[in-house]
Amino acid sequence: MSSKTQSEPLCLRAMGSFHVGGRRVQLAGRQPYQRTMSVGGEPVSINPNGTYAVEQMYVQYYLPEHSNGRGPLIFWHGGGMTGAVWETTPDGREGWVNRFLRKGWDVYVCDAVERGRSGFAPHPDIWPEGPITQTVDDVYARFRIGAAAGGYHQDPARRASYRNTRFPVDHFDAFCLQMVPRWTHTNDAMVGAFKALLGRIGKSVIVCHSQSGPLAMRLASENPGLVSAVVGIEPAGLPVPAPNIYDTPTLIVLGGNMDSDRRWQQLSKKIDAFAREFPTIQIMRLEELGIFGNSHVLMMDDNSDDIARRVDAWLQTAMPNARDLPR
Template identity: 35%
Template sequence: MGIISVKELGNFYVNGHEVILRGLPHKAFICQDGTTQDFDPNGQYEAGQMYVEYVKLAQPKAKYPLLMWHGGGLTGATWGSTPDGREGWRSLFLRYGHDVYVSDSVERGRSSWAMYPEIYRTHPEFTTKAACWSNFRLGPLFAEDHSKRVSYERTQFPVEYYDEFYKQIVPRWRSMDDWAQDAYNNLVDRFDGGCVIMAHSQGANFALPAALAHPDKVKGLILLEPARTPDPQTTDFSALKEIPQLVLWGDFIRVSELCVWTKAAYFKIYPEYFRIMKELGAPINWIDLPKRGIFGNTHLLMMDRNSAQVAELIQNWMGGRGLM
């Protein structure tokens, strides 16, 4: 695919608003030199902002910019490179000819976070290595002793670099999704000429409502092992019926230890969503990679050893849907 010829690199923030705290008690802390300093938490802060970085090509081939939205407990680092140092999807899709926008959701990464409970409603949630091992379908058994961890046979994830991957995991606040949704909606609203959203896992929770809010601006939805949809009992999805959609799943879905949210998403939530979309006549595709002869993929499709092969499949799908 050759050299990436870049026209512009940059970043910006979406949303954010001033919060003023008053009436909080002062705190004292001891410095390294033994002196005591007073800390006054009262004052003005910014909260609710979302960080976005972008790369614009000198000669893009794709019709629309590609927005990459990460999953739960993750940041935009998801798309940068793989834990074992291979080229990540941000770079691969730039080579395919897309302008790329990578975001850190509200309360993640470079978007920063705010005090709780003074600003955020609840405490942060920290995810253990064991929970990530299970949630991302790396194997049936996690152990503190590296030599005793059991990964799935034929797994494509480079498990010897699992601890390196885990350095990407950050705290998350489940109570601030409304702020995140508002920021994602406003990000999409910036693209008057349209955009394509590539959303991983929890990112799909925000991608579908953003598309419902701006169906004229979302030209394609790529949902990578998506977690959930808006409630089909109360949501009219007809605004999405003209948008090409790809729902993509990896391997090891039918293992007995499959985590609860993946089980719900794969066997209940998204089959119902797919049925609704098909009834509306929407151009939607559901792809199980093992049924395409591509085996061993985990929840972290963009980091698996065959990530370039999966990226090529997605790129071909976009070409076939008129997005190039």
């Protein structure tokens, strides 16, 4: 690790975590069942009846010693991932948590409901469906490391990545380790827990990725005054239902190599149309800035620091009235 450390230490006035939101569910009338708790142990009887705490959200916070006074900035990861996506990059560089801390933001990182340290509810007793799990092959294609299905190969030398990719492809196998199962019926629960978080910490910037893009925009449109700005890193859709009013300053950042990906071509057009409808939405197409080859996880790409700087600069113009304390 030592070769990767930053010369400048990170100084925090506070660091910790909490869980927020969720609901209580009672189960009754179920039969106890037997389970061996460890290999070689005796079976014990487990009583499934009682109270369950479900649909809460885990939040870890890092508050820099010298805050920039612009309020909290919350990182909200995408589908099949956790807050870890904002931490260290797969090749060991500092991720956006550290980068935005160094810019003086009060940083909050969440694991969306049902993922990571947020836990998940018993299935089928409380949740109707089980989780889905992504293959490594699918991650390779969907995250635009390499084109379409079939690009992944177990032998790294035989993988078909984009020639111009800025993703650290030599560390793709390390990246895959952070993927986790996800459920597909939990959007309302996710938005509900996030609203509870905003109720606790106040008006915030939301930096979201992929699946959470449309959810964050929905949250902003449904809760005027609670979200100071949205930064959507490659949002995987638009808010459902479509909002009548959307007036939150919003930056949508789109990476490269979308021309060979049918899904992203379509999404890109929809995002254009959405932004034409609501003037507070601005699109940053990295290719239009002469920056080519960014993947779907551009906060891990080799130019992640540069993109973080551009996002931070946009936030400064989008929130001109925020108190900007000296660092």
